[in-house]
Amino acid sequence: MAIEKTERLAVLIDADNTQATIIEGLLAEVAKYGTSSVKRIYGDWTSTALRSWKEVLLEYSIQPIQQFGYTKGKNATDSAMIIDAMDLLYTGRFHGFCIVSSDSDFTKLASRIRESGLFVYGFGEKKTPSAFVSACDKFIYIEVLRAKINENESIAKKTMTELKRDARLVRLLRNAVEASSDESGWAHLATTGSNIAKQSPEFDPRNYGYIRLGELLAATKLFDIEERIAGDGQSKAIYVRDKRKKV
CATH class of the missing domain: 3.40.50.1010 (5'-nuclease)
Structure with a gap:
């Protein structure tokens, strides 16, 4: 919401x-x-x-x-x-x-x-x-x-290894992407973020040292990230997919 x-x-x-x-x-x-x-x-x-x-x-x-x-x-x-x-x-x-x-x-x-x-x-x-x-x-x-x-007092960015070792975080991200995805496995980033918020009120990419959710997802190396042109031909949208879904 x-x-x-x-x-x-x-x-x-x-x-x-x-x-x-x-x-x-x-x-x-x-x-x-x-x-x-x-x-x-x-x-x-x-x-x-x-x-x-x-x-x-x-x-x-x-x-x-x-x-x-x-x-x-x-x-x-x-x-x-x-x-x-x-x-x-x-x-x-x-x-x-x-x-x-x-x-x-x-x-x-x-x-x-x-x-x-x-x-x-x-x-x-x-x-x-x-x-x-x-x-x-x-x-x-x-x-x-x-x-x-x-x-x-800046929060240091978690490394790829540290992020992958955080089982709760990985599970949260993967579940949110899956719940937001279409049949091909791709999910709109904004929808994924909304899904995460419903599951975990305290989630914030800044807790891991990243400003935006997309940056955090990219840092884990667990997801494919794709930028697409929206239907209006002007604005852009970010989509993500669990790499395990890649065919």
């Missing part, structure tokens, strides 16, 4: 669980999927721990929502985000939500939003529990966004 850039998204950030250094990369990523009509961030703003966030709120037009930590060991921020998300959901004004946190407490929220037919993008660190990752339509690891704005 693709989201048009004109669609309205609500961006909700857990300040207690996210670093301010990713804000530039985060909003640039969100812009790929839609317009961030609402940007809210939740935390106890009387705490010095959120000082770095305070310095960027005005620059990026993010609305801070104050939530005092009434009881030690309890995360009041999560509750405030969930309540606000449900209020925004019931307005019917949004096409999707971006939930920025590495906390599993938002698993049920993501599932509930999807039940209403809206798209859910999750953003969190690689330590994010799999339950929350799977509850989202698409999950983007913050490490990818951090690498985008800091070359010193």
Whole structure:
């Protein structure tokens, strides 16, 4: 399922669980999927721990929502985000939500939003529990966004050997190509990408050091890749085929 850039998204950030250094990369990523009509961030703003966030709120037009930590060991921020998300959901004004946190407490929220037919993008660190990752339509690891704005933290490209040794990745790619292919075994790259997203919300070629899916597929040396002229005679389309299907 693709989201048009004109669609309205609500961006909700857990300040207690996210670093301010990713804000530039985060909003640039969100812009790929839609317009961030609402940007809210939740935390106890009387705490010095959120000082770095305070310095960027005005620059990026993010609305801070104050939530005092009434009881030690309890995360009041999560509750405030969930309540606000449900209020925004019931307005019917949004096409999707971006939930920025590495906390599993938002698993049920993501599932509930999807039940209403809206798209859910999750953003969190690689330590994010799999339950929350799977509850989202698409999950983007913050490490990818951090690498985008800091070359010193760039994710190294996996070699052909390393990619082939990743049995889960190989199985995912091959299954997606097969499910998207015609009788000759060729599959449209975009359709293949959509199929992968349905199977694995956290999949992102950037996790392996590649910008685009086509580059990752080519790097594995497991697929034939062909560029074709579309029916209009002007645009081009990329098709892929499992080399095992080659006759």
